[in-house]
Amino acid sequence: MTARSGVLIVSxxxxxxxxxxxxxxxxxxxxxxxxxxxxxxxxxxxxxxFVAGGSDEVDANIETVRLLRSQLRSKSDxxxxxxxxxxxxxxxxxxxxxxxxxxxxxxxxxxxGTENDLEAYERVxxxxxxxxxxxxxxxxxxxxxxxxxxxxxxxxxxxxxxREVYDQFGRRVTQPVRTxxxxxxxxxxxxxxxxxxxxxxxxxxxxFREEVLYNAQQNTPALSSYFELMDRLLPNFLNTLSAQKIRxxxxxxx
Amino acid sequence: xxxxxxxLAAIVALMGAAPALADVRSEAKAQVEFGIAVxxxxxxxxxxxxxxRATEIDPTxxxxxxxLAVAYEQLGDFEKARSAYEKALEIEPNxxxxxxxxxxxxxxxxxxxxxxxx
Numbered sequence: 001m002t003a004r005s006g007v008l009i010v011s012x013x014x015x016x017x018x019x020x021x022x023x024x025x026x027x028x029x030x031x032x033x034x035x036x037x038x039x040x041x042x043x044x045x046x047x048x049x050f051v052a053g054g055s056d057e058v059d060a061n062i063e064t065v066r067l068l069r070s071q072l073r074s075k076s077d078x079x080x081x082x083x084x085x086x087x088x089x090x091x092x093x094x095x096x097x098x099x100x101x102x103x104x105x106x107x108x109x110x111x112x113g114t115e116n117d118l119e120a121y122e123r124v125x126x127x128x129x130x131x132x133x134x135x136x137x138x139x140x141x142x143x144x145x146x147x148x149x150x151x152x153x154x155x156x157x158x159x160x161x162x163r164e165v166y167d168q169f170g171r172r173v174t175q176p177v178r179t180x181x182x183x184x185x186x187x188x189x190x191x192x193x194x195x196x197x198x199x200x201x202x203x204x205x206x207x208f209r210e211e212v213l214y215n216a217q218q219n220t221p222a223l224s225s226y227f228e229l230m231d232r233l234l235p236n237f238l239n240t241l242s243a244q245k246i247r248x249x250x251x252x253x254x
Numbered sequence: 255x256x257x258x259x260x261x262l263a264a265i266v267a268l269m270g271a272a273p274a275l276a277d278v279r280s281e282a283k284a285q286v287e288f289g290i291a292v293x294x295x296x297x298x299x300x301x302x303x304x305x306x307r308a309t310e311i312d313p314t315x316x317x318x319x320x321x322l323a324v325a326y327e328q329l330g331d332f333e334k335a336r337s338a339y340e341k342a343l344e345i346e347p348n349x350x351x352x353x354x355x356x357x358x359x360x361x362x363x364x365x366x367x368x369x370x371x372x
Contacts, residue, residue: 024351025290025294027294029324029327029328030328031327031328031330031362032330033362034330248362250324250327250358251351251354251355252289252290252293252320252324253286253316253317253320253321253351254283254286254287254290254317
């Protein structure tokens, strides 16, 4: 018997005896979640670029490409292709101009400020030939693209806050109070599109929406709000391409 | 392998040494307790086996089904986890601990279903 197996047996027996004394046992668990998309046919991924708008303070196209590439490099088995970020707005406008010459289709808005403006640009994802050509250029990877709206947002209304007061005995206590507040922040609404680099067809798409609001007096840089919001939805994005583990606790009973 | 044999020998010794394990619930409870001890050390497959045995020995033992469900969750078998939680709640519908575990499970499972529906 090795020392290691001896220790294991003793610890299991000790645990067995300990369990005889209590009825609840909180244990940490890691639940594996399978990827939403079957990527076994791909060894490489190209985060191509995004149609982005809403705020001039953050270049959501560049920042999103950079963030997703770095996340996939460390948290997925796919090899991330390093390539120039596509200026998708310009590409979409060019494609729209070419199409307008042939038909009566309306042009695309120059400035993207709302979700409606972004929707007009979504035609670019239906251009199968374009994505197929791009796929050929990079040896048929999985292509990740989409739209990103990162826009300032403000809302006023009543919020519940904790207020510290002293009771009749001089003790400090907290009381919930409802106060009217002006708050401002940002909305992040990305739509991720997953395109097959061999055929140019969209395999899957997913839309998220996150928002953050601060006290109107608080001055939070737009870039840090962008990362705060992206941080919330990254696990969901990563779970599209790779298995994830969700940590939690459960109670075992005797 | 050797450690596993020794572990099994230890279980057999424990089973034989305890005369109180004679009735069905006691026998099932011994399996449950051993399952908890090994689960706390991360040996979830062994724990799963113990809790499966416990439910076979005593099919009315809600705690065994609850633990079995937790093990299935840890191993990623969501269908079996759901059915084990539901069985546990069928036996003890007012058990708040089982209900709480089940609610946490549903949160993750719903998220998984939402993802695969898109």
